[in-house]
Amino acid sequence: MAHIKLPEGLPGIRGPMAFRPETSKPLNEFAEVLLRSENSLTRGERELIATYVSSLNDCFFCQNAHGGIAQHYLQCDMDYIDSVKKNFESTDLSDKLKALLSIAGSVQKGGKNVTTAQIEKAKSLGATDIEIHDTVLISAAFCMFNRYVDGLGTWAPQDRNIYIERGPRRAAEGYLNFDLYNNK
Amino acid sequence: MAHINVPEGVPGIRSLVMFRPESGQHLYALAQVLLRGESPLTEAERELIAAYVSSRNECMFCMSSHAAAARYLFKDKKQVVDIVLDDYKSAPINEKLKSLLNIAGKVQINGKKVLPEDVEAARKQGANDREIHDTVLIAATFSMFNRYVDGLASLTPTDPKAYEEMGVRLGEKGYVLPNKS
Numbered sequence: 322m323a324h325i326k327l328p329e330g331l332p333g334i335r336g337p338m339a340f341r342p343e344t345s346k347p348l349n350e351f352a353e354v355l356l357r358s359e360n361s362l363t364r365g366e367r368e369l370i371a372t373y374v375s376s377l378n379d380c381f382f383c384q385n386a387h388g389g390i391a392q393h394y395l396q397c398d399m400d401y402i403d404s405v406k407k408n409f410e411s412t413d414l415s416d417k418l419k420a421l422l423s424i425a426g427s428v429q430k431g432g433k434n435v436t437t438a439q440i441e442k443a444k445s446l447g448a449t450d451i452e453i454h455d456t457v458l459i460s461a462a463f464c465m466f467n468r469y470v471d472g473l474g475t476w477a478p479q480d481r482n483i484y485i486e487r488g489p490r491r492a493a494e495g496y497l498n499f500d501l502y503n504n505k
Numbered sequence: 506m507a508h509i510n511v512p513e514g515v516p517g518i519r520s521l522v523m524f525r526p527e528s529g530q531h532l533y534a535l536a537q538v539l540l541r542g543e544s545p546l547t548e549a550e551r552e553l554i555a556a557y558v559s560s561r562n563e564c565m566f567c568m569s570s571h572a573a574a575a576r577y578l579f580k581d582k583k584q585v586v587d588i589v590l591d592d593y594k595s596a597p598i599n600e601k602l603k604s605l606l607n608i609a610g611k612v613q614i615n616g617k618k619v620l621p622e623d624v625e626a627a628r629k630q631g632a633n634d635r636e637i638h639d640t641v642l643i644a645a646t647f648s649m650f651n652r653y654v655d656g657l658a659s660l661t662p663t664d665p666k667a668y669e670e671m672g673v674r675l676g677e678k679g680y681v682l683p684n685k686s
Contacts, residue, residue, distance in 0.1 A: 324624040324641075325634035341638060343538050351531035358527065378615060424656075431562065432655025440508045450509035454525055457656040465649035471616025472608075472641040474624075 324474040332477050332504060333382030334470050339501050348466075352496040355459055362452055364492070365394030366418055367459055369405060370425050374460045376406040377429045380467035382477035387463075389488030399485060417446040421456040428460035508658045516660045516667070517566040519683045521653060530682050532650075537680040539643060545636050549578035550602060551643055552675075553589055554609050558644045560590050561613045564651035566661040571647075573672025601630035605640040612644035 327336035338345040356367045368391035375383035388402045395401070404412050409422045420443035427434035435457070443453055470477075478484075487505070511520040522529025540551045552575035559567035572590060576583035588596040593606045604627035611618035619641070627637060654661075662668065 324619065324621070325637050337638065337642075340634075341642075343542055344535065344642060347531045347535035347538060351528060351535065354528050354531060379617065428652050428656040432564065432652040432657075435508065435656045435658070437508070451525070453509055454521070454657065455528075458525075458528060458653055461649040461652035461656060464652055465645045468612050468616040468645035468648055469642055472612040472619045472645060473616075473638065474619065474621075 322474065323476060324472075327473070327475065328502075331501065333386060333475055334466060335501050335504060336475050337469060337473055349496045351462070352466075355455065355462060357495050360451075360455065361449065362421075362455060363394065365391055366421075367455070368394060369402075369418075370422060370456060370459045371463050372402060373406055373409065373422055374425055374429050374463040375467050377426060378464060378467040378471075380463075380471055381479075382470050382475065383463060383467050385477075385481055385484040386487075386491065389484035389486075390492045391488075392485060393488035393492045399481065415446075417443065417448050420446050421448060421452065424453065425456050425460035428457050429464060432457075432461070506658070507660065508656075511657070511659065514660070515683075516662050517570065517654050518650060518659065520659050521657060523683055526682065533680045533682045535646065536650075539639070539646060541679045544639050545633060546605075546639055547578070548676075549575055550605075551639070552578055553586060553602075554606065554640060554643045555647050556586065557589060557593065557606055558609055558613050558647040559651050561610060562648065562651035562655075564647075564655050566654050566659065567647060567651050569665075569668040570671045570675065573668040574675035575672075577672040577676035599630075601627065601632050601636075604630045605632060605636060608637065608640050609644035612641050613648055616641075616645070 323336060328339045331339055356371065357364055360367065368387050372384050372388040372391050375387060392399065392402050405414065409419055420439070424435055424439050424443060427439060440453060507520065509524065511524040515523060522532060540555065541548060544551065552571050556568055556571040556575050559571055572586050575586045579585060585596055585598055589598065593603060608619055608623050608627060611623060624637060
């Protein structure tokens with residue numbers, strides 16, 4: 322049971338969002354810009370960074386909800402998403418994306434863990450300042466979302482396949498103007 | 506020097522949102538509603554929670570600027586801010602606020618660290634759902650801001666006077682997106 326009285330039946334962040342729409346508005350507008358707006362990082366790449374950071378924070382809801390969306394965009398299977406979480410270096414992701422995931426992982430531990438060497442490596446592989454900025458901010462943002470979801474003890478469906486089934490719909494509806502109470 | 510090409514001489518998060526106002530505008534809107542909007546917690550208490558979490562994350566810029574805002578807002582009780590940052594359990598603040606700072610400290614580590622007994626202890630001191638919600642979201646939000654500011658190695662002033670001015674501005678004007686110029 323959640324730590325505070327949230328509307329029943331809403332999984333993960335949807336409960337707190339329904340509880341406090343005043344803060345949900347900027348949070349959703351922020352997520353929309355960060356994860357879906359025009360960007361040289363694809364939506365799939367940004368969702369993958371969000372998934373990876375959420376797995377480092379051990380947030381079941383966020384890593385599966387965003388993993389389902391990433392899987393849809395990247396047209397891969399759950400095993401592939403899991404292999405990125407477990408050891409992205411061993412996957413066939415581009416070297417640039419691996420360098421960005423490494424930065425995201427350092428941010429998750431604490432901002433000061435990001436080294437100049439990591440930044441230089443990402444730049445040498447073609448990462449732009451905006452891509453580095455957005456990677457750091459996505460990682461930081463999920464250190465917030467993960468804590469919001471778990472810090473209030475929210476409920477989440479445990480069957481991981483549910484998130485995969487819902488991925489295409491979540492990807493299509495985005496983070497603005499969706500129906501909080503319809504989570505099919 | 507910052508890891509990316511942000512405006513020179515501009516401190517902390519201001520330089521980052523000037524670099525990327527597309528996301529920055531929503532971050533400032535979030536800070537404004539969370540720290541200045543309607544809440545059973547006072548603005549001073551909310552700034553104190555923000556400074557406390559930033560101190561635990563060792564983010565010098567956020568800790569110093571939000572501590573300065575809290576001092577400004579606590580007015581003649583401003584000495585509590587430094588006592589809380591040193592050891593909140595010994596600070597002359599009410600037990601409810603101490604129980605909320607305990608929850609904020611757990612959120613700073615990881616959301617799962619918040620246990621039913623932490624929430625129960627806060628309720629015993631009179632904390633309601635809104636206060637618990639706002640505490641968790643402030644702690645979560647500063648776990649983001651701290652990583653954003655330090656993860657890009659933004660400029661951190663060392664002169665205490667610079668923060669004093671920020672504290673006055675945040676206390677009087679709240680969170681206003683700086684102009685890109």
